[in-house]
Amino acid sequence: MARRDFLRTLAAASAAAGLAPLSAEALWRGDTGGAPVAPTTSAPPPASRVPLPGVSLDGFAPVATFRDGDRAWRVLENLRHTDGDLVLTDGTQAVVIGKRTEATWDEADKPYLGLALAEIAVAGPDLLADRLLAKGQPDEDQVRRAAPPPASVLNPEDYYGRLPWTTFVGTRQCLDTMPVYTSGSTRGYHADQAFADLHDPKKVARRREGLLGGWLPAVHKVVPIDAERWYDVIVLADVDATDRFVVQTWHRTALVEHGAMTRVVYGHSYPACPPRRQAPTADAFHAALLRFHDRWHAELADMAVATIPAPGWADMARYAFARELVVRPEGTYPKYGAVDRDYYGNEYDGFQDTFTSSLYANLEWGRFAQAAAVFDGYFTDFVQPDGMINMRGAEMGQFGLTLSLIARYVAYTGDLALCRKHRAKIEATAAILLELHDASLRLAATDPGHGLIHGWNESDACLFPDPMLWWKPYFANSALAVRGLTDLAGAWSRIAPGDVATASHWTTRATALRERLVASVRASVRHDLKPPYVPPLPGVKRTFREALAAEHPSEQQWPHRAYAELLQADVLPDDLAHRVIDAMRGHGATSLGVVANIGPVDPKSRDILGFISYGYAQQLLRLDRVDEYLLFLYAHRYHGHTPGSWTAGEVTDIAGGMPLFCMPAQMTIPLLLRWAFVHDDSDGATLRLGRAVPHAWWTGNHPLSLDAAPTRWGRCSLHLRRSAGMLSATVVLPDAATPKAVWLTLRTPPQATRGMVRIDGAAAPAGDLSGEHIRLHGRPGQRIEVTLAFT
Secondary structure (H helix, E strand, O other), X not given: OOHHHHHHHHHHHOOOOOOOOOOHHHHHHOOOOOOOOOOOOOOOOOOOOEEXXXXXXXOOEEEEEEEEOOEEEEEEEOOOOOOOOEEEEOOOEEEEEOOOEEEOOOOOOOHHHHOOHHHHHHOOOOHHHHHHOOOOOOOHHHHHOOOOOOOOOOOHHHOOOOOOOOEEEXXXXXXXXXXXXXXXXEOOOOHHHOOHHHHOHHHHOOOEEEEOOOOXXXXXXXXXXXXXXXXXXXXXXXXXXXXXXXOOEEEEEEEEEOOEEEEEEEEEOEOOEOOOEOOOOHHHHHHHHHHHHHHHHHHOOOOOEEEOOOOOHHHHHHHHHHHHHHHOHHHOOOOOOOOOHHHHOHHHOOOHHHHHHHHHHHHHOXXXXXXXXXXXXXXXXXXXXXXXXXXXXXXXXXXXXXXXXXXXXXXXXXXXXXXHHOHHHHHHHHHHHHHHHHHHHOOOOOOOOOXXXXXXXXXXXXXXXXXXXXXXXXXXXXXXXXXXXXXXXXHHHHHOOOOHXXXXXXXXXXXXXXXXXXXXXXXXXXXXXXXXXOOOOOOOOOOHHHHHOOOOOOOOOOHHHHHHHHHHXXXXXXXXXXXXXXXXXXXXXXXXXXXXXXXXXXXXXOOEEOOOOHHHHHHHHHOOOHHHXXXXXXXXXXXXXXXXXXXXXXXXXXXXXXXOEXXXXXXXXXXXXXXXXXXXXXXOOEEEEOOOOOHHHXXXXXXXXXXXXXXXXXXXXXXXXXXXOEEEEEEEOOOOOOOOEEEEEOOOOOOOOEEEEEEOOEEOOHHHEEOOEEEEOOOOOOEEEEEEXXX
C-alpha cells in the first residue's frame, strides 16, 4: 500500500499503543561548502537563445511587447494549434519556448488490453506484461494505452478538496511549493475567476497538460471548447521572489478562438484587490517569463545532454532535476514529498531513499555540484557520529547503497576533500553493517539467518507496536552490504591513503557475506512452484501473497523493496538473478513490467511502485533482458507519472487514481534513460554503450545521442543514426582512462538481416563481435566510427 494509506491504517491499528543548506548564490557560483569538485569536461547545454533569422515566424500572432534593460522585446505566438511555439525576440536573437501537451484522460477504447482489471489484479503472473512482450520489444504507444493514465479518474464530489492537485510549482530559493489544480488554479490565485468554465470538473477533466519549453517547471494546460477554441492556462513560479515560504506565482489565462487570443487575463499570486493590488500587465508577465527561462537554463547548464527524437523523453530527464531544485528548499535541503504534510513533514527529511536516489541520478548526469551539496548536507545533518541516521526508521540495505554511491562519487568527481571531511561518519556507517554481521555469526549454525544481516528492510517497520517483527535477515540487507563494502574498499586507498588494513578487512567480510548469501538464496528456492519461488528472506514457508493474506502482520510485508534491492546489489550469480526476476514476474511482484507495490490481493488494483524499483530495472539491463527493461521504462513514464505535467507517484494505481508524489520516484526516469545509452558494470571494469536504445528511436537521420556522460573513466559520448540499410554510431571514449572493456550494442532492426560491422572503415575482427555487441579498443578520448549494414 502507499505510505499515506499505510500511515492511516497504522494510526487506527496502534491507537493504544537539521541541515545547513547552501544559499542559492553559493550554488550559483559552484561553491560546495568546502567540498571542491574535480573539474570535468561537460557538453554545452541546449541553446537557450538562437539567432532570429533562423526562426520561422510565419503565421505567428503578436501577443505583447516589453523592455528588458535597454532592449525592447516582442512576444509572438503560434495560436493556430494548442502546442504552437511562443517566441520572445529583441530583433536580433530569439527565445523559442515550445509547447508539448498530453491528454490527461483515458484514450483507449478498451483499457487493460481487453482483460478485466479484476483478472489482472488477482493473477500471479503479470498478465499485461506478458501480452506487451509477446512480440519482443514492446510498442511504446501500446504500453501507454494499456491502462488509464494516473489522475485520469478523480472524484468530482471532492474535486477541489485536498488531493486533486496534479502538479506544483516553485523556485530554488523558496522553502515551500505551490500546488496547481486541474483547472490551473493555485491556493492563492483562481483561474476560474477569469473563465467560469474552468470551475467545471467535467470540462477540465478533458484537458491536456504539459510544460513550457518541454521541461521548464512552468505548467501549461489546455481545456478544449471545440476544434478551433480552447482555454489556455500558464502558471509559473516567480524566480525573482525573495519570500522564504510563500511561492509567488505568475499566471496567464486566455481564451483562444480561431487562431487569436480573444480574451486574456494576467495574474500574480493573488486576485486583484484595488486600488493597492492591480492585475499585472502583459509586458510584466512576459518579462518575468524571460527571466524564468534564463534562470532555469542556467540552473541545469552542467547536465549531460540527451537528444532523443521520440517526444518528451529527453525533456523528462531534464525536468526531474529542475523539479528536485523546486522540492528541495534552497535547492539542497532534502524533502521526500511536496505539498501535503504526510510527506513534506520533517519526519521524512532524513529518509535514506531521498538521499541515495538524488546522489545517484545527479552523478549519472554530471551534476556534480548538486551531488556534492546533497552528499555534504546529508552527512552533516542526517548522519550521526556513530553512523546512525537522524530519521525514525533506518533501512539496513540503504546503508550499503550509501557506501557504494560514495565510491561512485569518488570515481566520477575525484573529490576526496568531501569524503575526508566525513571520513569518520563513513567508517561508522560501514561499522554498523559489520556489527550486524557479527551478531548474525553468533547465531546457531542451524539458524536460517546465520551469517546474514538482520534488520529493518523498510523504514515504516519501525512504526508498528512490535517493530521487531521485521528485524529479520532479508537477503537485500546482506546483498547491499556486500556491494557497499566492496565498492568502498576499492575507493578507500584514494580517500585514506595508507589505510590498507581497513579496506582489506571490508573486502574479507564482504566476500564471506556474499558466499553465505548466495548459499542461503539457493537453499531457499521453492522448486515445487512454477516458476520456482524465491522468498525475500530465508526460513519462510509461505509465499508473500499467502503471508499477506493472513490475519496478522507478516514478516514478508514490503517484499517489493526487498526484491528490488537484492537485484540492485548485483551480487548474485546470473542464474540466481534470473530466477529472482522470473519469480517476481510469475508470483505477483510486478505490474505492467514494473515492480508492484505489494499488499494483500485486491481485485480493484495492482499498483506500480514508482520509487526504489529502479534496482530491478538495472538488473534486467545487466542480464540483457532488454525487452523487459524497455517495458519498465515505458510503463514507468506513462503509468507512474501524471500525463504532461509529469508528477511522479510513489505508488500509482493502474485504475487511474491520483498518485501521491515523492521525489525519489521522479529520479527514476533519468536513471533509466542514462543507463539505456551508457552503463557500467558493478565491478568497474566494463563500459556498455547503447545497450537499451529502442528500435523505435532510430528514425531516419534524426539525432539520437547522449553527450558528455560521466563514467568512472571520465566523460564519454554516444551518437547514433540510421540511414538506408545502415546503423551508424560515433563513440567518444572516456577522456580520462580506458576501461578494461568497452562494448557497443547495435541491434538489428526487426525483420532485417544483419550484415557487415565496420570500425573506422575496416571490418570488425570476429573476436570483437558477440551477437549484437561490438567490442571497441582505443585510447582515452578517442573518436571511433562504427557502422552496421543490414538488409
